[in-house]
Amino acid sequence: MKRLTITGLTAILLATTMTAQIQLREDNIDEVLKAMTLEEKAQLLVGGGNAGFVGSGAMMGHQEKLVAGAAGITVAIPRLGIPATVLCDGPAGVHIDAKRKGDSQTYYATGFPVGTCLASTWNTELVEQVGQAIGNETLEYGCDVILGPGLNLHRSPLCGRNFEYYSEDPVVTGMIGAAVTKGIQSQGVGVSIKHYAVNSQETARTKVDERVSQRALRELYLKGFEIAVRQSDPWTVMSSYNKVNGTYAQGHKDLLTTILRDEWGFNGIVMTDWINKRGDLPVRQEVEAGNDLMMPGYPAQVKDIIDDVQAGRLDIKEVDRNVRNMLEYIVKTPRFKGYPFTNKPDLKAHAEITRQSSTEGMVLLKNNGCLPLTPSKKRGDSEAPSLLGEGGGRGYTVALFGVNSYDFFSGGLGSGCVNVPYVVDMVTGLKNVGVSTTPLLTEIYQSYVKYARAKLKADKNPMMWFLDQGQPKLDEIEISERCVQHEVKEADAAIVTIGRQAGEGIDRRIDGEFNLSQMEQDMIFRVSDQFHAEGKPVIVIINSGSVMETASWRDRVDAILCAWQPGEEGGNSVADVLTGKTNPSGKLTMTWPIAATDHPSTKNFPQDLDMYSYREMKGWGAGIPNEDYTNHEEDIYVGYRYFDTFQREVAYPFGYGLSYTTFEMKDERLKMKDDCVEVSVTVKNTGSVAGKEVAQVYVSAPKGTIEKPAQELKAFAKTRTLQPGESQTLTMQIAKRDLASFDEAGSQWLAEAGTYTFRVGASSRDIRTTASVKIGAYAEKVHNVMAPKEPLHLLKRS
Ligand code: BGC
Numbered sequence: 001m002k003r004l005t006i007t008g009l010t011a012i013l014l015a016t017t018m019t020a021q022i023q024l025r026e027d028n029i030d031e032v033l034k035a036m037t038l039e040e041k042a043q044l045l046v047g048g049g050n051a052g053f054v055g056s057g058a059m060m061g062h063q064e065k066l067v068a069g070a071a072g073i074t075v076a077i078p079r080l081g082i083p084a085t086v087l088c089d090g091p092a093g094v095h096i097d098a099k100r101k102g103d104s105q106t107y108y109a110t111g112f113p114v115g116t117c118l119a120s121t122w123n124t125e126l127v128e129q130v131g132q133a134i135g136n137e138t139l140e141y142g143c144d145v146i147l148g149p150g151l152n153l154h155r156s157p158l159c160g161r162n163f164e165y166y167s168e169d170p171v172v173t174g175m176i177g178a179a180v181t182k183g184i185q186s187q188g189v190g191v192s193i194k195h196y197a198v199n200s201q202e203t204a205r206t207k208v209d210e211r212v213s214q215r216a217l218r219e220l221y222l223k224g225f226e227i228a229v230r231q232s233d234p235w236t237v238m239s240s241y242n243k244v245n246g247t248y249a250q251g252h253k254d255l256l257t258t259i260l261r262d263e264w265g266f267n268g269i270v271m272t273d274w275i276n277k278r279g280d281l282p283v284r285q286e287v288e289a290g291n292d293l294m295m296p297g298y299p300a301q302v303k304d305i306i307d308d309v310q311a312g313r314l315d316i317k318e319v320d321r322n323v324r325n326m327l328e329y330i331v332k333t334p335r336f337k338g339y340p341f342t343n344k345p346d347l348k349a350h351a352e353i354t355r356q357s358s359t360e361g362m363v364l365l366k367n368n369g370c371l372p373l374t375p376s377k378k379r380g381d382s383e384a385p386s387l388l389g390e391g392g393g394r395g396y397t398v399a400l401f402g403v404n405s406y407d408f409f410s411g412g413l414g415s416g417c418v419n420v421p422y423v424v425d426m427v428t429g430l431k432n433v434g435v436s437t438t439p440l441l442t443e444i445y446q447s448y449v450k451y452a453r454a455k456l457k458a459d460k461n462p463m464m465w466f467l468d469q470g471q472p473k474l475d476e477i478e479i480s481e482r483c484v485q486h487e488v489k490e491a492d493a494a495i496v497t498i499g500r501q502a503g504e505g506i507d508r509r510i511d512g513e514f515n516l517s518q519m520e521q522d523m524i525f526r527v528s529d530q531f532h533a534e535g536k537p538v539i540v541i542i543n544s545g546s547v548m549e550t551a552s553w554r555d556r557v558d559a560i561l562c563a564w565q566p567g568e569e570g571g572n573s574v575a576d577v578l579t580g581k582t583n584p585s586g587k588l589t590m591t592w593p594i595a596a597t598d599h600p601s602t603k604n605f606p607q608d609l610d611m612y613s614y615r616e617m618k619g620w621g622a623g624i625p626n627e628d629y630t631n632h633e634e635d636i637y638v639g640y641r642y643f644d645t646f647q648r649e650v651a652y653p654f655g656y657g658l659s660y661t662t663f664e665m666k667d668e669r670l671k672m673k674d675d676c677v678e679v680s681v682t683v684k685n686t687g688s689v690a691g692k693e694v695a696q697v698y699v700s701a702p703k704g705t706i707e708k709p710a711q712e713l714k715a716f717a718k719t720r721t722l723q724p725g726e727s728q729t730l731t732m733q734i735a736k737r738d739l740a741s742f743d744e745a746g747s748q749w750l751a752e753a754g755t756y757t758f759r760v761g762a763s764s765r766d767i768r769t770t771a772s773v774k775i776g777a778y779a780e781k782v783h784n785v786m787a788p789k790e791p792l793h794l795l796k797r798s
Pocket of ligand 1: 071089090147194273274415504
C-alpha cells in the first residue's frame with residue numbers, strides 16, 4: 001500500500017518536472033496532451049462552475065469569475081499555459097452583469113433585436129453586421145464564446161423561447177443562423193449554436209423525450225443546424241437538455257458524433273446545456289457520445305471521469321479525443337492569445353445598428369392607409385402627405401394606450417436577456433420624431449409603471465427566477481369608456497401597444513398569452529369605437545417575441561405593426577416605421593394562425609399546466625404526455641408546410657409583410673448549373689416610395705414515391721433599397737441536394753426525378769411567378785440512426 005502510494009506520487013512528480021516547460025501553443029497540442037495528467041484531462045472536460053449553482057465551481061476551486069455575470073468558464077491549467085475561457089449568454093447581445101461590486105464603471109451591453117425580429121429582416125447581410133457588433137461586444141467584454149444563436153424551430157406558437165429562435169422553417173433558421181455566426185466569429189470569438197436538438201418546449205425541458213420521425217428530424221429539426229455547420233463553421237455546439245427518441249441529446253452519440261461530425265464535418269467542441277450530473281445519464285456516456293465539455297461543471301463529474309478511466313469503464317482514448325478538441329478550441333480564443341479587451345465597446349455605434357436592424361425586422365401586418373402617420377390625415381384617406389415632410393409632424397398628438405407603450409420590451413426573459421443601458425419607450429420614440437402624447441394618459445401610465453415595477457420587486461417569487469433576468473410583464477390597467485372619451489378629444493390618433501413576455505423554463509398559455517386578455521380586448525374595442533366615431537385612426541403595436549392571436553380583433557383597428565422585442569432602441573425603431581422614415585420590409589418567418597389550436601402540434605404540446613403544482617400531484621416520471629414524452633405526430637407538417645398542404649386558413653401566412661410601396665416580380669429564369677438550379681427573378685418597385693422586397697422561392701416537387709408538402713421554401717433574397725420605378729434582378733442557387741427529402745426506408749436523401757416548380761413570391765400565399773424544370777434523381781446515403789423506439793401516429797397528406 002505504502003509502496004503504491006509512493007510510486008503514484010513519484011509518477012506525478014516526474015510527470016510534473018519532466019513537462020514543466022511545456023506551454024500550450026497552436027502547434028504543440030499533441031505534446032501538451034501527452035503531458036497532461038488524468039486529473040487535468042478530466043478537469044478540462046468539466047466547466048469551472050457557475051456562481052449561481054451552489055457547490056459547483058466553489059468546491060472545485062475554479063470559481064474565479066473572470067467576467068461578472070458570464071454563464072460559465074472552462075478550467076485553467078496554468079502549469080501547461082492553458083487559460084480559463086469565458087462563455088457568456090446571448091443570443092440577443094452579451095449577457096453579463098452591468099454593475100460590479102466596488103467598481104464605478106458600468107458594463108451594460110447593447111440589446112439587439114431578438115431572434116424572431118432579426119430573422120424577419122430576411123436580410124443575411126444586415127444580420128451578419130449585427131453579428132459583427134455582437135461579436136465585438138463579446139470580445140471587448142473579455143468573453144471568448146457567446147452562447148447563441150438559438151436554432152430550434154418554432155414547432156409550436158406556444159414555446160416560451162420562440163423569441164430566441166428564428167423560424168418555423170429550417171432554411172430561414174439555417175441561413176440567418178449562419179449569417180449571425182459568420183458575423184460574430186469574424187471578430188475572433190466563437191458562437192455556440194444551440195440547443196441541439198429538438199428542444200421545442202420549455203415545460204419539463206430537462207427530461208422530456210421528444211419522439212420524432214427520422215424524416216422530420218433530418219428535414220426540419222436538424223436542418224437549420226446542418227446549414228449553419230456547413231456554411232459558417234461554428235466554434236461550438238450546445239447539446240440540449242431533452243431526450244430525442246429515448247436518449248438524452250447530451251449522451252446521444254448518433255446525434256453528437258455520427259451526424260454532427262461524421263456527416264456534416266463539424267470540428268469544434270460540443271458542450272452540454274447547463275445541468276448538474278444526472279442520475280440517469282452517466283458522465284462517461286456523455287464523454288463517449290462526443291460531449292467535450294460539461295457545463296456549468298460539477299466536481300462529481302470530474303471524479304466520475306477519473307474513476308471510470310481508472311476502473312476501465314471509460315477508454316482514455318475517448319477522453320483524449322475530447323481533450324484534443326478542447327485544446328484546439330482554446331488556442332483560438334482571445335483569452336489564449338492575450339487579447340487586451342477594453343470593457344468599452346462602442347455602444348453608440350451598436351445602438352445605431354440595433355435601430356437599423358430592428359426597423360427592418362418589424363412586420364406591418366395591416367394598414368388601411370393610415371400609415372405612415374400624417375398630420376392632417378383622416379381614417380381611410382391614404383393620399384395625405386407624410387409626417388416626415390416639411391414641418392416634421394409637429395403638433396401631431398397620439399393617445400398612447402397599453403402598459404407596454406411605457407414599459408417597452410426590448411427582449412425576452414431568462415438567459416437570453418441582456419442588461420441593457422436603456423430601453424427607448426414609445427413616448428420617447430414618438431417625441432424624437434416630433435409626435436407628442438396626450439399628457440394626462442401619459443402621466444397616469446408612467447406613474448403606474450413606476451408603482452408596478454416596485455411592487456413586482458417586493459413580491460418576488462423565488463420560483464420565478466427568470467423574472468430577475470429581463471423585464472417581466474406588468475399587469476394591464478383597465479381603460480374605461482370615460483378615459484377614452486377624454487382622450488379622443490385630445491388626440492389625432494390612438495396607438496395601443498399589446499405586450500407579451502415569455503422566456504426560459506416556461507411555455508406560453510393560450511388564454512391571456514397567445515390570446516388577448518379580456519381587459520386588452522375591452523381596451524382595443526373601446527378605443528376603436530370612440531376614435532373611429534371621430535374619424536381618427538387606431539394603430540396597434542405588438543411588442544412580443546412571438547406570434548399571437550389577431551383574427552378576433554384585427555378588423556376593429558386600422559393598422560397593426562408587429563414590432564417584436566426589437567432591442568433597446570425599440571421606441572425609436574417603431575417611430576421610424578410609423579412615420580415612414582423607414583419603409584417596412586420585414587416578413588413573417590412563421591405562420592400566424594387564427595387560433596393556437598390550428599397548429600397540429602398543439603395537440604401534442606404542454607398547455608396550461610401549472611408546472612409546480614402539477615408535478616406535486618402526479619410526481620416525476622409518471623408517463624405524463626407532453627411532459628415525460630412528446631409525440632411529434634404532425635411529423636413534417638410544421639407551420640406553413642401544414643397550412644399550405646392541408647389548405648387551412650391562417651391569420652397571416654408565412655413570409656407575409658406589407659410595405660408602403662408595391663413591387664412586381666417577373667422574368668423568372670431557371671438555369672441548371674452542375675448540381676444546382678439557379679433561379680433569377682426581377683423585382684421592380686412599382687409604387688411611389690423607396691423600399692425593399694424579399695423574393696421567396698418555394699419549390700413544389702413532382703409526385704413520386706415520397707409524400708411531399710405542397711411547397712417548401714428553398715431560397716430567398718432581399719433587394720437593396722429600390723427607388724420608385726427601379727428594378728433589381730436577384731439570383732439564388734439551390735443545390736439538387738436541397739430538393740431532396742429524407743427517405744427513411746433507404747436511409748438516404750432522395751430527390752426523385754421529374755419536373756420541379758419554382759414558385760417565387762412575396763409570401764407562401766402570394767406567389768407572383770412560377771417556372772419549371774426537369775431534374776434527374778439525386779440520392780445520398782447517410783446513416784440509419786435515431787429512429788423512434790415506438791411507432792408514432794403520423795399525420796399524412798392523404
Ligand atoms: C439555457 C441556455 C443557456 C445556459 C447558460 C441554460 O439554462 O438553456 O440557453 O445558454 O443556461 O446560461
